[in-house]
Amino acid sequence: MEIIVPILTPFNEKGEIDGEKVKTHVENLLRKGVDIIFVNGTTGVGPALSKDEKRKMLDYVLDVTNKVIFQVGSLNMKEVLELVNYANEKDLIAVASYPPFYFSIPKDFIVKYFKEICKASKHPVYLYNYPGATGKDVDVNLAKEIDCIKGVKDTNPDFAHTIRYKELGIKTYNGLENLAIASLSILDGTVVGAGNYMPELFSQLREYIKAGDMRKALDLQLKIDEIDGTTIPYGKISSMYYLVKELQGYDVGVPRPPMYPLEENKAKELVEKVRKIWNKSE
């Protein structure tokens, strides 16, 4: 029943990563019950980071914990393998990657891509499947063909699709907030971007499930959904920076374009809306 948070990437006004803010954030997440930090995921704007920034993020998080999954995906294969080799020197749980995106490619290219990563990595290799973003669905059959995948994060509203990876006997997580209740109950855990600003709600959700109190778990899931849904028109990722400050009480810097910071009145409006839902009793 693991709670995994794809950590946001704190930037300063110049667009540089702020290492101290990363550490403060990781310490708080662990204190609030988060088990694993996923580095350079979608929420961490992984596809928008340079190779050097990806390495920096890994090192800042590793300064606090080795419970880390390191996402290495890129369209530049040389950089992918450099990041895998970099991870080989470190103590962490796994490296992960999304498939090569953007281009129309035959399935066997995807198989080759992951096999190359497996060959280079001394750590287990996890699949980050997010068809809605990458345009590629590495489903259970393709994962079987790759033959070296040891875990999967499936960001997919089709929960039946996620469950099927269990046929491979691998660690399986769904990556959507609104399926956290199902993912925690049936799979190995959940990967939730919203865990950046409301980790305690996901911890509480896990407690209700453990206690078999599914009625309370469902009510809490609906509260999580309401908060998560509120952020969509503001940009989910940009919203998180303001909500961490509001709900967790410390600064995680600002988002970096193309994740634009929110205008002051918008940020205020968002925070007020979320605060109202947050304060409602379950």
Ligand code: ELE
């Ligand atoms: C989620 C995505 C989903 C979390 C990551 C995650 O950030 O790496 O906007 O809800 O589709 O899978 O952030 O994003 P939405 O795993």
